[in-house]
Amino acid sequence: MEVLWGFFSERRVLCNHEVMTRVRDLLLTAHHGVVPAFAGAVVMAAESGVVTTQECVGETIAWADDARTPWSGESDPVTVDTLFDVASLTKLFTAAAVLIALDHSNERPDAPAHRFVPELGAAAARDITVAHLLTHTAGFAAEWRDAAPDAASADRFRATRPQFSPGSTHLYSCVGYIWAGFIAESITGERLDESMQRAIFEPLGMTRTGFTPSARAVGEPIAATEFQRSPARGLVHGHVHDEASWALGGIAGNAGLFSSARELLTFAELLRNGGLHDGYTILAPWVHSMLSTDQLPATIANHPGYGQAMGARVGDRSWMGTFANSGAIGHTGFTGTSLLTQPDGDRSVVFLSNRVHPSRDGTDLRVLRATIADAIAHTEEPE
Known part of the structure; x- marks a missing residue:
C-alpha cells in the first residue's frame, strides 16, 4: 500500500485484511444485485497518510442504453486511477479555490458578493x-432549470436571483455554487479550471484531475454515466453529467470535475492535515478552518441536521x-461518489462509483x- 506523501513514491503495507474483505464483499454485493447499483466502483482509504484500503470492482462501461442493453464496445476494469465524474464533490474544490483567492487578495468571506460579480448588486x-454562497445560505434555488447549452446560457444564468433573504435559511444550492465559481474567476482573472489547476491541483500533484476530460485526455479510462433521453445526449461518457454544468460548457462551480480515487484521497488528506501537504502549506489556517468547521447559526431556518462548513458537510x-x-x-456526489476525512484525526475515505449508469x-x-x-472506521493496525 502507498504512503500518500512524496507523490506516492514510497511503498509499505498497512492493511487489515478482514476489513478489506468486508469492503470488497459490500461492493460485490451491490455490483451483482438483481439491479446492479453501478457498473464499477472503487474504495480507497488511508490512516495517518498511509493507504489501508484499496478495493476496485467492475468496469467503466456496462450498458449501451437505459434499457440495460449490454455494452459491446471496449471497456476498462475500474482501478484507483480510473476517472469518475465526481459531481458535487466539485463544490469542495470550488470552496477551496474561492477562499484561496480571497486570501491572496486580502479579502475575507464576509465580503459582499456583488463586489466581485456586479449582477448580484x-x-x-x-x-x-x-x-452565504459557500454555506448554502444565500437564498438561491437548489437547481437552475433553464439549462440549455447555447450561446446565451451564461447570460440567462446571471439573471438568477435569490428566493429567500440572504442568511435566513439553509437551502442546498447548485445555483449558489455556480455563482461562487464566477467569483473565483473574477478575483483571479482566470477561468475556474485554470485557477483550480494553479492553486490546488499542481501543488498537490493531482495531474489527472480537471474539467472536460474528453477534450484533454484521449484514451483515458473514464467511467460512463447516464444514458440521457431528455436532454437527448445519449450515453454520457467523458462529458459532465450535471445538466447545469453541461449548459455552461462543462466548467462550473457546482459540478464538472473528473478525478480518480488516488488523487481525491490526496485532497482528503490535505483537509485532514490542516491544509499541509508534503510539508508545505497549501491552505492558510483560516482557510482550512472555514473548510472544515460548522459555519451555521443554530437558529437558521431549515437547519439540515448536520454542520455546514464552507463546502463540506460536518458530521452528516x-x-x-x-x-x-x-x-x-x-461531501457526496449525485453520480455515486463521496469523500470524507477527519480533520486533525487519522482517517480519510474516498468512494467512487457510477451509480447513474445507465440511469x-x-x-x-x-x-x-x-x-x-x-467497516473502515473499525480498521485497526495489525501487530
Missing part, C-alpha cells in the same frame, strides 16, 4: 456575501456512519456509503 441579492450521519461522531467532514433511477447509496465507512 440588484436589490434582492445585494446583501449576499461570499460566505446519513452517509458517514460512525465517522460522523468524530466531526468528520466531506439515475437506480440505487440510493447512502446505506452502502455508511456501511463502508463503518
Whole structure:
C-alpha cells in the first residue's frame, strides 16, 4: 500500500485484511444485485497518510442504453486511477479555490458578493456575501432549470436571483455554487479550471484531475454515466453529467470535475492535515478552518441536521456512519461518489462509483456509503 506523501513514491503495507474483505464483499454485493447499483466502483482509504484500503470492482462501461442493453464496445476494469465524474464533490474544490483567492487578495468571506460579480448588486441579492454562497445560505434555488447549452446560457444564468433573504435559511444550492465559481474567476482573472489547476491541483500533484476530460485526455479510462433521453445526449461518457454544468460548457462551480480515487484521497488528506501537504502549506489556517468547521447559526431556518462548513458537510450521519461522531467532514456526489476525512484525526475515505449508469433511477447509496465507512472506521493496525 502507498504512503500518500512524496507523490506516492514510497511503498509499505498497512492493511487489515478482514476489513478489506468486508469492503470488497459490500461492493460485490451491490455490483451483482438483481439491479446492479453501478457498473464499477472503487474504495480507497488511508490512516495517518498511509493507504489501508484499496478495493476496485467492475468496469467503466456496462450498458449501451437505459434499457440495460449490454455494452459491446471496449471497456476498462475500474482501478484507483480510473476517472469518475465526481459531481458535487466539485463544490469542495470550488470552496477551496474561492477562499484561496480571497486570501491572496486580502479579502475575507464576509465580503459582499456583488463586489466581485456586479449582477448580484440588484436589490434582492445585494446583501449576499461570499460566505452565504459557500454555506448554502444565500437564498438561491437548489437547481437552475433553464439549462440549455447555447450561446446565451451564461447570460440567462446571471439573471438568477435569490428566493429567500440572504442568511435566513439553509437551502442546498447548485445555483449558489455556480455563482461562487464566477467569483473565483473574477478575483483571479482566470477561468475556474485554470485557477483550480494553479492553486490546488499542481501543488498537490493531482495531474489527472480537471474539467472536460474528453477534450484533454484521449484514451483515458473514464467511467460512463447516464444514458440521457431528455436532454437527448445519449450515453454520457467523458462529458459532465450535471445538466447545469453541461449548459455552461462543462466548467462550473457546482459540478464538472473528473478525478480518480488516488488523487481525491490526496485532497482528503490535505483537509485532514490542516491544509499541509508534503510539508508545505497549501491552505492558510483560516482557510482550512472555514473548510472544515460548522459555519451555521443554530437558529437558521431549515437547519439540515448536520454542520455546514464552507463546502463540506460536518458530521452528516446519513452517509458517514460512525465517522460522523468524530466531526468528520466531506461531501457526496449525485453520480455515486463521496469523500470524507477527519480533520486533525487519522482517517480519510474516498468512494467512487457510477451509480447513474445507465440511469439515475437506480440505487440510493447512502446505506452502502455508511456501511463502508463503518467497516473502515473499525480498521485497526495489525501487530
